[in-house]
Amino acid sequence: MKAFGEIWESNLFQKWLMAITGLLLVGFLIGHLSGNLLVFMGPDAINEYAHGLRTMLHGTAIWIVRFGLLASFALHVTSAIKLARRNRAARPSSYNTVEHRASTLASRSMLYSGLLLLTYAIYHLAHFTWGAVHSEFYVKACPPSPECTDCIPDVYAMIVSSFQQPVISVAYVLAMIMVGLHLNHAIASASQTLGLRNRRIVPIVRTVGPLLGILVALGFSSVPLAILAGIVK
Amino acid sequence: MNLRLHIWRQSGPQDTGMLKTYDVANVSEHMSFLEMLDVLNEDLIAKGELPVAFDHDCREGICGTCGMVINGRPHGPLARTTACQLHMRTFKDGDEIYIEPWRARAFPVVRDLVVDRGSFDRIIQKGGFVSVNTGNAQDGNTLPIPKLDADRAMDAAACIGCGACVAACPNASAMLFTAAKIGHLGSVPQGQAERSTRAMNMVLQMDAEGFGACTNHYECEAACPKGISADFIAQMNKDFVSSAFGGRD
Numbered sequence: 001m002k003a004f005g006e007i008w009e010s011n012l013f014q015k016w017l018m019a020i021t022g023l024l025l026v027g028f029l030i031g032h033l034s035g036n037l038l039v040f041m042g043p044d045a046i047n048e049y050a051h052g053l054r055t056m057l058h059g060t061a062i063w064i065v066r067f068g069l070l071a072s073f074a075l076h077v078t079s080a081i082k083l084a085r086r087n088r089a090a091r092p093s094s095y096n097t098v099e100h101r102a103s104t105l106a107s108r109s110m111l112y113s114g115l116l117l118l119t120y121a122i123y124h125l126a127h128f129t130w131g132a133v134h135s136e137f138y139v140k141a142c143p144p145s146p147e148c149t150d151c152i153p154d155v156y157a158m159i160v161s162s163f164q165q166p167v168i169s170v171a172y173v174l175a176m177i178m179v180g181l182h183l184n185h186a187i188a189s190a191s192q193t194l195g196l197r198n199r200r201i202v203p204i205v206r207t208v209g210p211l212l213g214i215l216v217a218l219g220f221s222s223v224p225l226a227i228l229a230g231i232v233k
Numbered sequence: 234m235n236l237r238l239h240i241w242r243q244s245g246p247q248d249t250g251m252l253k254t255y256d257v258a259n260v261s262e263h264m265s266f267l268e269m270l271d272v273l274n275e276d277l278i279a280k281g282e283l284p285v286a287f288d289h290d291c292r293e294g295i296c297g298t299c300g301m302v303i304n305g306r307p308h309g310p311l312a313r314t315t316a317c318q319l320h321m322r323t324f325k326d327g328d329e330i331y332i333e334p335w336r337a338r339a340f341p342v343v344r345d346l347v348v349d350r351g352s353f354d355r356i357i358q359k360g361g362f363v364s365v366n367t368g369n370a371q372d373g374n375t376l377p378i379p380k381l382d383a384d385r386a387m388d389a390a391a392c393i394g395c396g397a398c399v400a401a402c403p404n405a406s407a408m409l410f411t412a413a414k415i416g417h418l419g420s421v422p423q424g425q426a427e428r429s430t431r432a433m434n435m436v437l438q439m440d441a442e443g444f445g446a447c448t449n450h451y452e453c454e455a456a457c458p459k460g461i462s463a464d465f466i467a468q469m470n471k472d473f474v475s476s477a478f479g480g481r482d
Binding site: 006011012013015092100185189192194195 | 239241250252302304305306331333336337338339401403404405406433436437439440443444445446447448449450451452454455456463464466467468469470471472473474477481482
């Protein structure tokens with residue numbers, strides 16, 4: 001019997017891990033997006049939502065989700081890098097001329113859009129979760145003091161004051177274009193890797209993937225764009 | 234017609250190799266691509282130079298021996314056509330044509346355009362067969378197979394093992410080849426007994442040979458002279474994962 005370690009290290013198993021974790025991350029993105037859109041319903045809606053996330057299940061829910069996300073992210077990224085290195089090694093000398101017949105810009109740039117998104121994710125966490133960058137916009141709802149245990153950041157104020165800076169907004173919108181590009185290939189690719197492919201499902205995933213990429217990119221970008229335009233203030 | 238060819242010349246596996254330029258005159262549009270190379274080689278031999286080495290056998294598009302990347306496309310510009318069935322009427326006078334070997338770590342260049350595809354044989358040896366007791370041949374039709382399953386098996390069995398899928402794949406992956414073999418035997422009752430072991434062993438051998446992984450570009454499907462569908466790759470993925478979690482081997 002083959003050892004599990006050998007199977008785990010195989011290209012196909014690594015691809016399978018990428019597909020599963022990738023779909024989990026897409027699920028998270030959709031949840032994240034629906035939360036973000038609460039910004040259009042005013043400060044109370046999104047602040048209460050953010051507070052609710054932090055206090056759900058006595059504050060444990062957010063850590064369960066964070067742990068799952070971190071694990072998915074780590075597996076997705078390490079598998080991607082491992083496979084990309086093997087793929088490079090599989091063709092030591094490149095062709096003088098190559099003509100692409102079936103691949104797309106999105107499919108060929110998955111590694112690059114993915115690495116840019118990894119950089120963006122760290123920046124985004126440093127911005128809104130850790131308050132490490134742009135900390136002048138990291139606004140607490142009440143002044144921090146030892147007595148105040150559920151002091152939460154004023155999410156609405158943070159979002160609006162940050163995205164009123166064109167540089168920050170442009171960086172976020174560019175990152176969302178990367179998300180859209182990544183998702184364009186991701187859904188159909190994951191369905192193929194999971195073996196979900198026949199004449200019924202191929203047209204569906206080939207439509208849903210790019211459409212979801214566009215919707216997610218537009219949805220996330222709508223917040224900074226609306227703030228820049230002064231619709232949300 | 235007169236053509237300018239840029240052909241990959243490499244004296245052996247250790248040589249770095251380079252593109253060399255040759256002019257070929259009076260090429261008939263009725264020649265096949267390989268016949269055009271034969272003419273060039275006659276010329277080179279007459280001049281005392283070494284002819285361009287390339288693989289070929291049946292020249293009918295069914296053996297899978299020939300194969301070269303022509304202007305960036307394995308087997309050249311025509312869909313579902315092997316290099317030997319590509320005719321010079323596809324090109325026009327004054328064309329420049331780049332001719333390169335399949336490029337993959339698992340297909341080391343033997344000489345010029347000839348590569349060693351022994352890695353495919355070793356993948357087959359790991360499970361591209363069904364084990365049956367020899368003896369009297371079974372009566373025909375004792376094993377009923379629905380027409381659709383038989384057709385599906387035949388679609389996969391059309392693979393001639395030429396390696397164009399590997400050559401076209403940006404990752405030099407052999408997934409379409411391996412999937413065709415697994416899908417062929419997995420579509421018929423005779424292949425069921427060893428189905429799980431077959432998927433596991435052939436896939437692991439593919440990795441061991443140094444082929445890359447699939448990133449679902451489907452360049453392989455577009456390049457395949459037999460039009461093998463990437464559906465078989467999805468089937469292989471399913472067979473492999475179910476073998477990983479449920480197989481007893």
